[in-house]
Structure formats: C-alpha cells, structure tokens
Amino acid sequence: MNDKAQAKEYLVIDLEATCDNRDAVPKREMEIIEIGAVLVDGATFEPIDEFQRFVRPVRHPVLTPFCRELTSITQAQVDAAQGFVAVLDELRAFMGDRQSLFSSWGNYDRGQFGLDAEFHQVELPFGGKHLNIKQAFSDALGTRKRFGMARALQKLGLPLVGTHHRGIDDARNIARILPFAVGAWSREEVRVNAVGS
Numbered sequence: 789m790n791d792k793a794q795a796k797e798y799l800v801i802d803l804e805a806t807c808d809n810r811d812a813v814p815k816r817e818m819e820i821i822e823i824g825a826v827l828v829d830g831a832t833f834e835p836i837d838e839f840q841r842f843v844r845p846v847r848h849p850v851l852t853p854f855c856r857e858l859t860s861i862t863q864a865q866v867d868a869a870q871g872f873v874a875v876l877d878e879l880r881a882f883m884g885d886r887q888s889l890f891s892s893w894g895n896y897d898r899g900q901f902g903l904d905a906e907f908h909q910v911e912l913p914f915g916g917k918h919l920n921i922k923q924a925f926s927d928a929l930g931t932r933k934r935f936g937m938a939r940a941l942q943k944l945g946l947p948l949v950g951t952h953h954r955g956i957d958d959a960r961n962i963a964r965i966l967p968f969a970v971g972a973w974s975r976e977e978v979r980v981n982a983v984g985s
C-alpha cells in the first residue's frame with residue numbers, strides 16, 4: 789500500500805466544462821457544466837455514495853457543437869441547472885464532515901475547480917490535499933508514461949462503463965481504477981472484483 793495515497797475515504801471527482809475545438813472558449817474561461825463524484829471507502833474500495841449535478845455556465849452559456857458532441861450534455865440540461873455557487877453548496881452538504889480525499893484523473897479537475905471558485909469568489913471544500921490518480925496509476929505500473937482514463941481501463945482489462953466524457957460515468961470508471969492505482973489491489977483483483985458491478 790502506498791502510504792502517501794491512503795485515505796479513509798476517497799471522493800473521486802470528474803468535471804465536464806465548456807470547451808471548443810477552435811478558440812471560442814479560451815482555457816481560462818472554461819466553466820464547469822457537470823460535477824460527477826463517487827465516494828469510495830478507503831478500506832474496501834466499495835462505492836459508498838454518488839453525487840451528480842449539471843451546472844449552468846455564465847461566461848459562455850451556449851454550449852458549442854463540439855462540447856455537446858464531446859460530452860453528450862445538452863443545452864437544455866445546463867439551462868435547467870443551478871449555477872456554480874449553488875451546486876458547490878450542495879456538494880459541500882454531500883461531503884458533510886467526512887474527511888474524504890479529493891481525487892481525480894490528472895490535475896485538470898483540480899485546476900478547473902480553482903478557476904470557477906476564483907471567478908465566483910468562493911472557497912472550495914477540499915482543503916489543500918489532492919490525489920492525482922493518473923500519476924498514481926503510472927507509479928503503480930512503474931512507468932513515467934501517462935495514460936488517458938480509457939487506456940488505463942484497457943490496461944487493467946476493464947470495460948469502459950457508461951458514456952465517456954460524462955462526469956458521473958468518468959468518475960465511476962476512475963473509481964474502479966483507484967484500488968490498483970493506490971497499490972491496494974492487483975490487476976487481477978481489480979478485474980475479479982469488478983465482475984457484476
């Protein structure tokens with residue numbers, strides 16, 4: 789077990805955000821449009837609970853065709869959603885007093901949360917700690933190479949469940965990689981325990 793990554797509970801988060809394949813949405817103006825999160829027990833690696841909300845963006849409120857195609861999130865879904873501050877309040881309530889460790893694939897989600905919090909002038913509920921599961925996965929494999937989530941699932945022999953680039957589905961898939969990435973389970977154990985899930 790990798791002590792550095794050990795936590796009582798992990799909060800695996802995957803965000804989707806406004807985007808474009810040209811430059812209609814500059815990187816610094818991207819905004820969260822979906823928060824998907826799976827709370828995972830740090831001893832059994834069972835999912836304990838889930839949180840999913842769409843978020844209504846304000847800087848580029850109309851989703852680009854590229855973004856709709858990438859994420860499969862519709863204009864109607866974000867139009868009907870609450871804004872970032874209200875959804876963040878709900879996430880904070882979901883987290884409660886639990887000392888769960890904010891974990892995500894790479895550093896993108898952490899940075900995106902920072903951008904939205906800065907824009908809306910609100911505090912984030914995560915403290916300073918973050919587990920980069922992408923890096924932990926490479927460490928567990930003993931390589932400096934980095935892999936996308938889909939490739940990591942393939943390497944473990946796990947199917948990609950649900951719709952790629954949907955926050956909640958990505959979070960569920962990343963949560964299944966987590967026990968291998970933190971060195972708690974072998975590839976074999978990850979595969980066997982995933983059967984029927």
Ligand code: AMP
Pocket residue numbers: 802803804805806807808809818858859952953954958
């Ligand atoms: P993901 O968790 O991989 O679905 O990506 C999170 C967010 O990153 C997406 O909602 C997009 O805003 C952005 N993103 C991901 N892939 C691309 C891409 N190929 N081009 C532009 N933006 C992207």
Ligand code: MG
Pocket residue numbers: 802803804952953954955958
């Ligand atoms: Mg995603």
